[in-house]
Amino acid sequence: MNSSDLTIAIVGATGAVGRIALDLLAERDHPVEKIVAMASSRSAGKKLPYKGKELVVVEATPDAFTGADVAFISASSEVSKRLAPEAVSRGALVIDDGSAFRMEDSVPLVVPEVNGADVEWHSGIISIPNCTTTPLVMVLDALRSVAPITAVTVATYQSVTGTGAAADVELLTQSRSVLDSEDVVIEQYPYQIAFNVIPQVDNFLASGYTVEEDKMLNESRKILHEPTLRLAATCVRVPVQVSHSESVTVEFLNRVSVQEAKQAMSDADGLLLVDDPQNNVYPMPLKAAGDDEVHVGRIRDDIAHDNGLSLWLSCDNLRKGAALNALQILDEVLRRDCLKPSKKTAAI
């Protein structure tokens, strides 16, 4: 089957990620036959611009998937859990942006540059990782080609569109309220995000880590096929609209030079070395927003550990962190000719 014959359903088409998925399909002039834009009943009937024409949003019901070859779902976990099986039973491959299926044994969790071959054993659903995990595993995959990784310490600086379009509106609205000395309305987060940082992304577990921090560990292990990887994250929301950034310290079994690390980054698909600090060149969310690559820089010796390196990355959470990764998974699936489920099983 050629991609030009495909019918693609996009669930959550009016959301922050869904809109970028449409932008990317248009930008790339992806030769799909048909796009079905879906959303909740509330958004049904809305029109979305696409290549100079308009797509009319339809309600995401089970029967709406009839005829779809691929369904990209970017909605709540509840929506994914309810609709993904319906799409699969109607013959569609589901590429799911949420956390609903990521850790299920029958569901590949894929970043094509890292573990593209994992798409081959899907059973109808392929998950894409959390938007903080994706750039991190791309960097870790490049680095482990130089030496085995023994420990990873991460602190994140996550933008509000990781939560969704409503959180973006809230950041802007709250910011104006602060500037105008008016009362701030809080709905999307436990506290005001404008001119603040919140060291909580998702709920807390008994361990003291958040679900988001736990995801970064478990998803990284699954994608990298390293079930004993040691990785500790602190996930923090910052008042930025688009792009997540991460301060990362990687410890290795042997010494890795800064030059070796830079070379590994340069050689890796999907990473862009943005690393000339003497000229104030380093990754930043404002620079990474709108780019497909993960920006990586500030690579330097970790002076707290003998075999460590520290670095800084920024990545557009809506593109490589979500919609772009989904489309790249589709490309990988088509290239490997495995749109339909095979009898293969995971080989971790």
Add this chain to the structure above:
Amino acid sequence: MNSSDLTIAIVGATGAVGRIALDLLAERDHPVEKIVAMASSRSAGKKLPYKGKELVVVEATPDAFTGADVAFISASSEVSKRLAPEAVSRGALVIDDGSAFRMEDSVPLVVPEVNGADVEWHSGIISIPNCTTTPLVMVLDALRSVAPITAVTVATYQSVTGTGAAADVELLTQSRSVLDSEDVVIEQYPYQIAFNVIPQVDNFLASGYTVEEDKMLNESRKILHEPTLRLAATCVRVPVQVSHSESVTVEFLNRVSVQEAKQAMSDADGLLLVDDPQNNVYPMPLKAAGDDEVHVGRIRDDIAHDNGLSLWLSCDNLRKGAALNALQILDEVLRRDCLKPSKKTAAI
């Protein structure tokens, strides 16, 4: 000498830190005899409110220090280097907020809760640490009472008032420009700070670390009297007005339980345990702003290292990070009766 007899000169009285110093002196009803508010010639003649009256700002010239017992300098390094010796030669104890003298062997670098006794060997100048170092060493000092520290990894989230009042204005002005879709004017930082994060605080060294990150290492070693402490920092500016936050991972020689760490924090002067994640209670810049204590929370096992703990702190960079620490140093000096230089030398 009793503090009620003191004449205190405040250099940089119209700046972000200077204003807080005046607020603190008023709040505490500090029984000083006289306050001389000093600033550059540009600000001379300005009036600053103080306890319902007004202080008239005088130009900070050498002779302006005549009669001052104490001079608190919060200005540029150049101003400190020029004026501190003049103040000392006129008999004043200089408490300096800048980096000009911090690492000089003859200058104590003091956080009273950690190394108050170091004030005793001053030669006329006592420095206060960088506003990211102060909260960190307070936490590290509490933790090393439980077990020796082997490595520290820090990522900071630093507010713009760490740069000064002009940067605060710039953040607000840029934010409004973004909201109004107008051009953003950039003067204080290399890039736009509104709705962005900048992984650069101060200039870069050849090592790939910034001066700010280097300060955190060297100042921590000096204050803690641990000249071989291993500490690696990544310093990042975030669009927050007041309070610096830090994600900190501490590795120990032996295992330290979360409970032991919490107890050590609770027992330490100047730290406030803000740590009930199940109820969304953790430190944040908006909560720490205006408070004297360093807020510490999210204390949990570091799952990447056998004997590690991770935590999160927020601290008002203008209060404990600067002006409050300066006034506490003065209190310590008076308590130890060492306003005038002694013949003691550093015992590191």
